[in-house]
Amino acid sequence: MNAYKNIGKMIKSDANASIISEELVNLHSKVLDYLGNYKQTPLISKVPNKEYFSFDSGTKKSRAVNKALFTANMQPIESVIQSISSKDFTNITAEEITSALYSMAIGFCSVIDLTKTGDQKTPGTFFEYFVCNWVSKMLGINPRKQVDVLNLDMSTSLPTDYIFDLGTNQPKIHLPVKTSTRERVIQVWAHQRVLDGVYGTGRFLGILVSLSETKVDQNSLEVVEICLPEQWQIYQMFIAQMKRIYYLDLPSKYRDLRNVFPPIPVYSFGEFFLEYQNKTLLSRD
């Protein structure tokens, strides 16, 4: 917990600092040691083509962990962090990045599930720091959490999710981060709408990063994914346009939104690093 609080302080002072990535790796090594004490209880997956388990202390179970994505080894994690830090992705795939970052995020959240009761805030805040750190590292700049609204005789500030300012004649990035979206996700499109309205459409590119959409029934041990793709399409058509939505554990119902109308570009988070590095993400397509 001390390591977590430290990371929070560091993110606030300099999200882009390389020490934060090192701290996240150290923290993950402790998380793996801790989780190694607990058995992995298989869950009954109602999600096609995905298997899940829970870390199980006997009295408590963690959230669902995707069996194919999770790795309990440090070595692949260290390779991925090394690639991100050096921005050299020649020997690494998007899938490897997604798997490594998924393992770190779900590992920490699982420790909180096993040690606290009903604590949703700590995993949520950790995941915000976690995603902010990697995005900040890739962009090479620190984010803000509010923007000024200067408008004729009005002057106020708008609290937002993370905002990255890439400089004059570059788009800015609006980065909401959520462990899961559920019914609250309309806020993401609504905030994007406000930014489009205040600053002009296209000035801010909306990029949502989410962990997963799984839900475990604690009695039956069944795992489902809660997805509302038709609602997302309505939001994308009638509220605002999100540039990208990235998942660490990508639901297939959302992935399929790439290929229908209105297309919503939903990808695994590993793709972000490659898209940004090869300049397709911010290209004027």
Added chain:
Amino acid sequence: MNAYKNIGKMIKSDANASIISEELVNLHSKVLDYLGNYKQTPLISKVPNKEYFSFDSGTKKSRAVNKALFTANMQPIESVIQSISSKDFTNITAEEITSALYSMAIGFCSVIDLTKTGDQKTPGTFFEYFVCNWVSKMLGINPRKQVDVLNLDMSTSLPTDYIFDLGTNQPKIHLPVKTSTRERVIQVWAHQRVLDGVYGTGRFLGILVSLSETKVDQNSLEVVEICLPEQWQIYQMFIAQMKRIYYLDLPSKYRDLRNVFPPIPVYSFGEFFLEYQNKTLLSRD
């Protein structure tokens, strides 16, 4: 609790039925009997010009109750319900209507606060039924909770708050209902935006009804009102336009939004009945 569940069933089958108002009055009489057993502990009000107390069972305290608005007598309640039922407001003021309906709503919520722990859902659902009943009674029609989106080659349904269809060549009413708004209120404007986009601006008039914005610190017994008027102004300018926002315990910071730019028409809920009856609410101003 049985009376509450019954009211829920009746609202779903015929929100407009006169039996529901009678049941709400009967329920309130039981609520007053129950609350009569408990002392009223004064709270330290940090809200200018408002005094609050909590019903106090010794081990539990209810939410904050506005001393000037709450009445423990049935007589004023019965007069108000009689006026609404007969749609005759000649001998009643908006303030009297607000006070009577406030007493009924906060009374039921206080009973739940004293008998359950951490139950936010029952007060919220009750308040939805409660507001829906009075609006339905005034409009003389029943609401729906979803609308169809038919759009070239797409066909889907959009879950919404209550929707009242006043018929051809009349506006329709979009009625979100919340016990308090806090940071989730952006959803109200976002839903209005979707309705404007799908059906055309002006087809749906957005009317939000809210109970109060008070928050009690359980240690210090201080009551504050949590208001974000500048955020509301940004939403009203850049997401969609709400036609009215009504409160049972109206915060002065929101009331003042009537008189600044952009004007947001925020009133006490009692005004709804008079505005609707004298046809100023739906006039084409």
